[in-house]
Amino acid sequence: MTNLDIHDIGRCSKTFGVRIGYIVNPLESQRDLAQKIIHHWTQGTGARYNPLRKQALERIHVRATLQEVIQEIAEAHHLPAKTVATDATWRGSSVSYQEMNDLLCHDRQPYLLLFGTGWGLAREVLEGSDFVLAPIEGSFNYNHLSVRSAVAIVLDRLTGNR
Amino acid sequence: MTNLDIHDIGRCSKTFGVRIGYIVNPLESQRDLAQKIIHHWTQGTGARYNPLRKQALERIHVRATLQEVIQEIAEAHHLPAKTVATDATWRGSSVSYQEMNDLLCHDRQPYLLLFGTGWGLAREVLEGSDFVLAPIEGSFNYNHLSVRSAVAIVLDRLTGNR
Numbered sequence: 001m002t003n004l005d006i007h008d009i010g011r012c013s014k015t016f017g018v019r020i021g022y023i024v025n026p027l028e029s030q031r032d033l034a035q036k037i038i039h040h041w042t043q044g045t046g047a048r049y050n051p052l053r054k055q056a057l058e059r060i061h062v063r064a065t066l067q068e069v070i071q072e073i074a075e076a077h078h079l080p081a082k083t084v085a086t087d088a089t090w091r092g093s094s095v096s097y098q099e100m101n102d103l104l105c106h107d108r109q110p111y112l113l114l115f116g117t118g119w120g121l122a123r124e125v126l127e128g129s130d131f132v133l134a135p136i137e138g139s140f141n142y143n144h145l146s147v148r149s150a151v152a153i154v155l156d157r158l159t160g161n162r
Numbered sequence: 163m164t165n166l167d168i169h170d171i172g173r174c175s176k177t178f179g180v181r182i183g184y185i186v187n188p189l190e191s192q193r194d195l196a197q198k199i200i201h202h203w204t205q206g207t208g209a210r211y212n213p214l215r216k217q218a219l220e221r222i223h224v225r226a227t228l229q230e231v232i233q234e235i236a237e238a239h240h241l242p243a244k245t246v247a248t249d250a251t252w253r254g255s256s257v258s259y260q261e262m263n264d265l266l267c268h269d270r271q272p273y274l275l276l277f278g279t280g281w282g283l284a285r286e287v288l289e290g291s292d293f294v295l296a297p298i299e300g301s302f303n304y305n306h307l308s309v310r311s312a313v314a315i316v317l318d319r320l321t322g323n324r
């Protein structure tokens with residue numbers, strides 16, 4: 001997890017209307033680092049220096065497990081979240097961006113998009129999700145986008161004003 | 163310019179079929195740094211360690227000025243490049259993604275997309291371009307995406323297989 005992940009994902013979340021972006025990391029040292037960065041820009045000197053960045057990072061929360069996130073969303077909304085995993089190479093059943101866009105427009109339940117860093121989400125997370133979004137495909141047989149790029153593209157495809 | 167800019171933009175370029183991605187920076191020290199990073203992953207030990215990254219970074223070239231880039235493209239293609247600037251807040255005449263997509267499909271001339279870091283492209287570059295792409299708009303009145311995110315979204319909108 002890098003400082004730029006937090007910033008880029010925060011800015012995308014704000015631009016495309018994501019309510020909360022969660023960083024999930026089992027390592028306490030990584031969570032502490034993320035919290036420090038977020039605190040600096042939302043409550044520390046960074047908040048006065050750059051209000052735009054403050055707005056972006058206010059909606060980034062840090063948690064230890066996915067289960068915590070799912071529980072928190074259910075408590076906040078009194079409805080369980082539907083999980084939507086993303087993966088670069090998924091070849092199983094998947095949902096298209098158009099179908100997911102329709103669901104987001106009409107369903108009252110909260111939706112939780114899941115992105116993995118490094119080699120992607122763990123298999124059990126993919127298989128346990130309510131949906132898996134179709135992989136992003138360019139014109140060519142190469143798909144190794146960074147998680148920062150994938151988040152930007154997916155949010156734009158689902159909610160951007162094209 | 164950061165290490166992650168080079169990697170993310172390299173990967174997006176490869177995924178979406180950009181022939182060459184140019185990093186333009188007037189500072190020699192910055193160009194040297196970029197060249198070192200690219201060399202490591204395309205010809206140095208990084209190339210053996212991660213062939214996927216090698217493929218992505220092979221198409222990233224470093225130049226001192228935009229004029230150099232424009233001249234190089236014209237010499238390579240025996241046709242001048244059409245320049246397409248991007249900007250977060252442009253309120254002048256702009257071209258839509260659909261219109262640009264049609265041009266890219268049918269026009270023989272090479273097209274050069276321009277992205278600025280920090281506060282964006284200089285005004286004279288914007289005003290001197292053949293086209294300015296409509297700003298990326300999310301659902302909300304906030305548009306301060308990083309250049310990494312903007313590149314990913316623009317390339318996907320223009321060439322991605324949605």
